[in-house]
Amino acid sequence: MSPHRRSAPPRPPAPVPATPEYVTLAVGAPAHGGHCIARPVDDPSGRIVFVRHALPGEQVRAVMTEKNAKIWRADAVEILSASPDRVRPVWAEAGPGGVGGGELSHVALPAQRTWKRWVLADCLRRIGGAPVVEAVSALPGAEGGAVPVEPMPGEAAAEADPDPRVRARAGTGTRTRISLAVTESGEAGMHGFRSGTVLPVHELPLAVGAIQDLGLTERALWRKHFRPGMRVDAVAPSAGEPLVLLEDGGRSSRALTVLTATGRATGRRRVAEVVDAAGLGLGELHYSVHATGFWQAHREAPTVLVDRVVRGALAEEPTASGTRPGDGPLDAARMAGARVLELYSGAGLFTLPLVALTGAVRSLEGSGRAVADARRTLHEYAGAELTAGRVTPAAVAQLGRFGTGGPSGGDGADVVVLDPPRQGAGRGIIQAVAALNPRRVVMVACDPAALARDLGAFLGSGYRLAAMSALDMFPHTHHFETIAVLQRD
Known part of the structure; x- marks a missing residue:
């Protein structure tokens, strides 16, 4: 995840009706952004209202929070008919009229992941279109037009714990x-x-x-x-x-x-981060990050992402599942000389294991502070070329040409890894990546709408979707992370 996502200025206050306006709603499917699509109970074909703090299938009494020509929003303040997936919120202060950042805490964790899978499927269908839906549906385990959204290891263990108190706290205590x-x-x-x-x-x-x-x-x-x-x-x-x-x-x-x-x-301004990369055969990886710099917030995210992204990029067969029981470490001899281009590289979370395994990585990142962090971490690796600058088609074309001699036989990168900010990479960047003719591309996406657009662009540029996984790295919110592995045969 790029440092560009670290923080955003607060939005201006939404226009709220002068006096509270209440409406009784029949709640339908989830929508991207943590809402559900709802309509008035007494007018099933009436105006759509995007309601928060509700669940599909419920009837709720809601207070309108925003009304304009484009969109109506509301918060559910009374549950008239509750879903079986409703639980006591783990963070009441993020409930109706409260703070942002915990909008799904009233939803049981398994149902949260179902919610996110519905949203992923909807975005792939509406934004990606038929070619994207067909490509995803052909993957093992994909049903209903989307792959499952998987729990992080700690949440999976907590949900399976025999102690109900542990199960009730699953998904909490994760943000570093x-x-x-x-x-x-x-x-x-x-x-x-x-x-x-x-x-x-x-x-x-x-x-x-x-x-x-x-x-x-x-x-x-x-x-x-x-x-x-x-x-x-x-x-x-x-x-x-x-x-x-x-x-x-x-x-x-x-x-x-x-x-x-x-x-x-x-006077301390830096923190040390340690990532377990034993599944890749690298043991512990050590990073130096400025205290104000970006780092993955979920306590398990760096380890899980490194394992899945690096194995996805370098394993002989494309995968987005990471190290599985029975898998050995990656074959360093086979990967030696592979040329990797990494875009939106942040503080070097993926750069370190990639260069340790291949010996040659070029990275491009827009945040100068993040590149300075990566240089501190990677100062011993001569094969790591770290560049600070905007990710543009011209920059991709320039950095992605390594000269002849790589495993693919051409002069372009053999593998491209990209982890763009929330708005995605965009068609221009994807076309520039495709022009390098890498045999494999690994893309990390934190927004399903941007993922759908970018997948469509890659498929239109001659790549096939070889693997995909989705991770519930942000429990009790609507956010999740997706990894897509694309291959050119």
Whole structure:
């Protein structure tokens, strides 16, 4: 995931009716973005309302939150007929009228993954069209036009635990990075959904234990540092103590203060991350990341993504499933000399294992800070050429030409790995990648709509979809990650 996704400015407040307007809705299928498609109970063919905090098949009483010529939105505030998949929300403060970021916490985890699979299938059908649906449907395990959305290992284990208390907490305590804002009264808070208003929060159930133990929402230790409008980030790396980052001032000149877990100022600006790559035969991988830099937020995401993406890129047979029982490490001798182009490479999460296995990776990333992080991590690898700059068709064409001598016999990259920001790579970048004629492309996507568009462009450029997997890396939200492996035979 590219650093471009780390944060976005809050949206301006949505237009809300002057007086509360309530409507009784029959709730239908999920829609991309965490809503369900609903219509008034007394007018089944009436205007579509995108309702949050509901479930397919329910009848709800909802309050309108936005009405304009293009879209109507509402929050379900009373459940008149409940779905069997409804559970007690794990984060009530992200419920109706609350903060964004936990919009599916009222949905049982298996049903959340079904929800996301429906959304994936819908995007592939509506945006990708028939060629994409046919390509996905031909994959093993794909039903209904989409692959299953898989739980992360920790969530799968928690859901199978015999202790009901463990099962009830599944999907919580996973985030190693969280962002807060300070309210006008000096409390820790978060922005309301589609709003510039900061609402106070009193619990952080999705954060890992090391962040929850800081007590950012309740301890006076932190309140004395907070100023209205301040941004507060908590970082809990896989190695070392957590840090609290305070950013104050305007967007163009934010002053950064870094505090230890005990609230003391520190000059520490970097964190160490360790990724288990034993399945690839690489043991532990060590990264150095700036405290404000982008890193995958789910505690297991770096390990799972490295295993799946690198094996997908370099295994003899294309796969998006990662290391399976009985699989051996990747054959380094077979991969030696393979030329890899990596786009939107971030802080080098994939670059390190790719160059360790092949000896030759060229990467391109738009964030200078992320490239500086990657250079610190990869300084011992002469075959890693790290470039800071925008990913453009011209840049892809220039960096992707390695000269003759690679396994494919041409002068272009043998393998391309790309992990674009939420809006996807786009047709121009994909055409530039296809012009290099790599035998394999691995694409990571965090938005199903962008994935559908980009898959359509790759299929139209002579590639076939060889493998795909979807990962529920963001439980209790509508987000998920997809890995697609494309092959040119």
